[in-house]
Amino acid sequence: MKANIRHKGKTRVVVIGGGLGGLRLMKALKGCGMQVVLVDKNNYHQFPPLIYQVASAGLEPSSISFPFRKILQGREDVYFRMGEVQSIDADEKVLQTSFGKLYYDYLVIAAGATTNFFGNDHIAADALPMKTVMDGMNLRNTILSNMERAEVETDEETLQSLLTVAVVGGGPSGVEIAGALAEMKRTIAPRDYPDIDTSKIRIVLVNSDVRLLKSMDEASSVRAERDLREMGVEVMARTRVADYRDGVLHMEDGSTLAAKTVIWVAGVRANRIASTPEMTLGAGGRIVTDTCLRVKGMNDVFAIGDVSIVDGDQDYPHGHPQLAQVAMQQADCVAKTIRLRASSKQGAGNVNDLVFHYKDLGTMATIGRRKAVAEIGRLKFGGNTAWLLWLVVHLRSLLGVRNKIVVLINWMWNYFNYRNSLRLIFRNDEK
Ligand SMILES: Cc1cc2nc3c(=O)[nH]c(=O)nc-3n(C[C@H](O)[C@H](O)[C@H](O)COP(=O)(O)OP(=O)(O)OC[C@H]3O[C@@H](n4cnc5c(N)ncnc54)[C@H](O)[C@@H]3O)c2cc1C
Structure with a gap:
């Protein structure tokens, strides 16, 4: 196999991820x-x-996904290759990939992060992550399949565990999915499953910390917990999961919870993209870069986003948060550096390389309809305004006009009657 890209004598930038x-880098x-x-x-x-x-059957996967080939169509000397990077030879400036060798002049690693099960094989095998669109599909299938099984289950204990969903992790993802499931329980379950006593459905949010949304202000945490409880979510604070075996969650304090669906959103670790002895890895396996986002120990290699951590930024001594804005602003910074280097024909360590300064544009988390929390500068607010802002920001950030329209229609439709028809179980029976 070969990359099938002619070198044309131009400087070549390779972006992994x-x-x-x-994608922001490709644009920049x-x-x-x-x-x-x-x-x-x-x-x-x-x-x-x-x-x-x-995952909660509110949107179809294709509404939040977009093909690279369509995005990059018509751009001169821009290529997409589907494959995985297996190793980086920084001396020869070549990647070994699943489709052969690929040479680079500049390399940008933007491979993101994956779910961290903290080395627990049982949890990794049976709990469900929520990191990719495929994870979301898998979750949707599991939740709906368990409801179908519950409808015909005669054993009381098994029935209760089929109707119990545990969400492990009290960050924004945990809060958002717990809220969405509580709404499913209230609005969809009684209509779709009239023969199930839906009051038995339990959504339990297990959080090792004393408060939810630890990265936000305490007032936002209190508000989020209050809203979730009002929506019927059981919040277990200061509770750390030790294991998940045979459909039972075991907590470190010795308590247990039988739940056939466990959603694991308790942590992430950087994607390990290749065997690279030169790289220094920091907390969560993140590739350590300097403040110009250059990978330490490698020439002409940059790393951005969730996969990396900046060493030496006084304002963020423990690294930047793994958020969309960080990844996108870092992409802009690296694009400028590469353009500068290419135009001045200077190499690694160029004094003109730009130092990355993160501009915090704010944080938001949605909880349910008309319920959200937002922090923008010194402004901290919740409820309707935060929720509307959340909708606008996320709709704007989506790629593609079609996706924006489909999502908007879905949201409006769901808002007024919760009657979308996405609650389908698609699975490969041959597996
Ligand atoms: C469920 C969820 C909700 C989130 N909500 C928010 C939010 O509301 N606000 C916010 O700011 N942030 C949110 N985040 C975080 C945000 O999505 C990330 O910070 C951001 O996507 C990081 O961008 P990235 O480019 O570093 O990685 P990603 O966007 O994760 O992209 C990594 C890319 O690398 C590719 N890749 C991985 N490994 C390889 C490999 N070996 N070879 C080739 N390609 C590879 C992947 O296919 C992927 O396309 C959320 C994350 C999750 C999972």
């Missing part, structure tokens, strides 16, 4: 006069902030 950071390099190659293991870009709505 077309997520929020990688538009018209740069260099050859740009994007490598991703999928043939589509996905929008993680709305995966929980796929």
Whole structure:
């Protein structure tokens, strides 16, 4: 196999990963006069902030995904190759990939992060992550399949565990999916499953910390917990999961919870993209970069987004949060550096390399209809205004006009009558 890209004598930039950071970089390099190659293991870009709505059957997967080939269509000397990077030879400046060798002049690693099960094989085998669109589909199938099984279950104990969903992790993802499931319980379950006593459905949010949304202000945490409780979510604070075996969650304090569906959103670790002895890995396996986002110990290699951590930023001594805005602003920074280097024909360590300064544009988390929390600068607010702002920001961030329209129609339709028809179980029976 071969990459099948002619070198044409131009400077070549290779980007590993077309997520929020990688794709922004591709945009920022538009018209740069260099050859740009994007490598991703999928043939589509996905929008993680709305995966929980796929999991709770509120949106179809294709509404939050977009094919790379369509995005990059018509751009001169820009290539997409689907595949995985297996190793980086920084001396020879060549990647070994699943489709052969790929040479680079500049390399940007933007491979994101994956679910962290903290080395527990039982949890990794049986709990359900919510990191990708495929995870979202899998979750939707599991939740709906368990409801179907519950309808015909005669054993009381098994029935209760089929009707119990545990969400482990009290960050924004945990809060969002717990809220969405509580709404499903209230509005959809009684209509779709009239023969189940839906009051028995339990949504339990297990959180090791004393408060939810730890990265936000305490007032937002209190508000989120209050809203969730009002919606019927049971919040277990200061509770750390030790294991998940045979459909039972075991907590460190010795208590147990029988739940056939366990959604694991308790942590992430950087995607390990290749065997690279030169790299230094920091907390969560993140590739350590300097403040110009250059990978330490490697020339002409940058890393951005969730996969990396900046060492030396006084304002963020423990690294930047793993958020969309960080990845996108880092992409802009690296694109400028590469353009500068290419135009001045200077190499690694160029004094003109830009130092990354993160501009915090705010944080938001949605809880349910007309319920959200937002923090923008010193402004901290919740309820209707935060929820509307959340809708606008996420709709704007989605790629593609069609996706925006489909999502907007879905949201409006659901808002007024909760009657979408996405509650389908698609699975491969041969597996
Ligand atoms: C469920 C969920 C909800 C979130 N909600 C929010 C939110 O509301 N607000 C917010 O700011 N942030 C949110 N985030 C975080 C945000 O999505 C990430 O910070 C952001 O996507 C990071 O961008 P990235 O480019 O580093 O990685 P990603 O966007 O994750 O992209 C990584 C890309 O690399 C590709 N890749 C991975 N490994 C390889 C490989 N070996 N070879 C080739 N390609 C590879 C992947 O296919 C993917 O396309 C959420 C994340 C999740 C999972």
